[in-house]
Amino acid sequence: MADGNSYVEQSWRPWDERYADHVIGKRNWQLAAGCSMLVSLVLAAGMVWLSIHGRYIVYAVEVDKLGYALTQAKPLTPAAAPDITARIERYEVAAFIREARSVSSDPQAEQEWLNGMHAHARGAADRFLDEYYHADPSHNPFRLGRKETVSTQIDSILPLSAKTYEVRWTEQRRDLNGAALGMPTHWEAELETETVPPGDADAIVSNPLGFYIDHINWTEQQE
Secondary structure, three states: OHHHHHHHHHHHHHHHHHHHHHHHHHHHHHHHHHHHHHHHHHHHHHHHHHHHHOOOOOEEEEEOOOOOEEEEEEEOOOOOHHHHHHHHHHHHHHHHHHHHHOEOOOHHHHHHHHHHHHHOEOOHHHHHHHHHHHHOHHHOHHHHOOOEEEEEEEEEEEEOOOOEEEEEEEEEEEEOOOOEOOOOEEEEEEEEEEEOOOOOHHHHHHOOOOEEEEEEEEEEOOO
């Protein structure tokens, strides 16, 4: 009987040596595949949960009192939104005045300023600017730029209402060598504004905020 058992063991030994490794390898592969599938299901469930319960935090770049961007970014909260909007509007107002009143000796730069100005003017403001530049040849910035430049320094921007601003600025004329021509002059303007979302591709590029000057009137302050 012992010889029979020994014979059976000897007969199964070649089978074990030939196929046992394959069976064990297949079982290990099945276990690895099962673990991988389980991990994938857990990750997929986690992504679904995050997509449902996730939230976005909007950050805004802090600007100074005239709207120039600073380096620090802070989360945008409901309490901070109105103040940021007001600063952006003041920046747009300041940029509009600089583009309208400054004069460059470079015609291309001057044209860029005028394009930016016209992109933010409409209605009565657009007609006022057209009359100002064409009624008197001395107001033509391209003609002035052949012999002098005009720099514009914003002194103050005061909101008179939710849509109206009072702006005061100083202008300095210089010859093409940079020498001052006369004393600085002081100006004041009242601007009525409105924000209208841009409706076409050109408006999105030239005036992405949709911030417009509807009415404008400026005068030189007398000493």
